[in-house]
Amino acid sequence: MDDVTTRARTPEDDAGDARPARVARDRDIAAGALRGVTVLLVEDERSSREALALILAHYGARVVPAASMREAVDRYCQSTPSILVCDIGLGQSDGYTVLRLIRARERHPGDRIPAIAVSGFSSRESGQRAREAGFDAFLRKPIDVAALLKLVYRFAAAG
Numbered sequence: 001m002d003d004v005t006t007r008a009r010t011p012e013d014d015a016g017d018a019r020p021a022r023v024a025r026d027r028d029i030a031a032g033a034l035r036g037v038t039v040l041l042v043e044d045e046r047s048s049r050e051a052l053a054l055i056l057a058h059y060g061a062r063v064v065p066a067a068s069m070r071e072a073v074d075r076y077c078q079s080t081p082s083i084l085v086c087d088i089g090l091g092q093s094d095g096y097t098v099l100r101l102i103r104a105r106e107r108h109p110g111d112r113i114p115a116i117a118v119s120g121f122s123s124r125e126s127g128q129r130a131r132e133a134g135f136d137a138f139l140r141k142p143i144d145v146a147a148l149l150k151l152v153y154r155f156a157a158a159g
Contacts, residue, residue, distance in 0.1 A: 029149040035060035037156040040081035042072040042098055043118070044090045048141075052085070055145055061152065069093035073101045081113055083155050085148070088119035088130065095119075096133045103134060114155035118143060 039061045043049035046067070053063040064079045066072035069090055076084075084102065088095040099115055106112050117130035120141040127138035137151050 029059060029146070029153055031058060032060040033153055034149075034156065037083065037152065038062045038064060038079060038081045039152060040064045040066065040072065040076055040079065040084045040086075040113075042066045042069075042084070042086040042090065042095065044068060044087060048087075052143070052148075055149075056085075056152070059149060069098050069101070072098045073105075076102050077105065082159060083152055084113055084115040085152070086115060086117060086135075088117055088121065088126070095130075095135075099134050114159065116148070116151055116155075 034056065037060070039056050041049060041052055041056065041063050043052060043065075044067050049065050049067065053065050056063050064075050064081060066075045069092075072086070075081075084099070086095040086098050090098070095117055099117075102113070102115075114137075115135045116137045116139060117127075117133075117135040118139050118141060119126050119130070122140040126140075130138040136155065139148060139151070
């Protein structure tokens with residue numbers, strides 16, 4: 001899929017500081033389409049976490065970032081996320097453990113949040129293992145932004 005540079009409106013725009021944002025060419029997900037959706041974003045690499053947070057926020061999501069397993073579980077308990085987007089490789093832990101700990105805190109079947117695994121390991125087995133661990137979807141890095149947005153939108157609409 002081709003990427004195009006578009007002008008994303010940010011609060012800084014009103015102050016005269018317009019910044020271009022790279023977004024995938026995708027007319028299915030409009031800016032603001034994720035308004036009301038809270039995404040718990042677990043990614044240990046700062047630049048990736050910040051880039052994904054900016055993209056999701058541009059589309060209206062409230063993003064709760066976490067850089068580690070401990071931070072992810074704490075943020076889950078402090079907020080009410082609609083969706084989990086979690087890197088599988090997290091330095092001293094992994095996304096499987098994050099999901100297991102979050103699932104253990106879900107008291108009722110209706111509390112279950114959709115979970116999207118993200119990984120630089122792109123083998124077919126990686127996706128299968130993520131699904132077997134309880135993730136609802138798997139995306140390979142580098143992340144196809146349009147695919148991520150569609151998944152978040154679809155899971156939010158179903159919830």
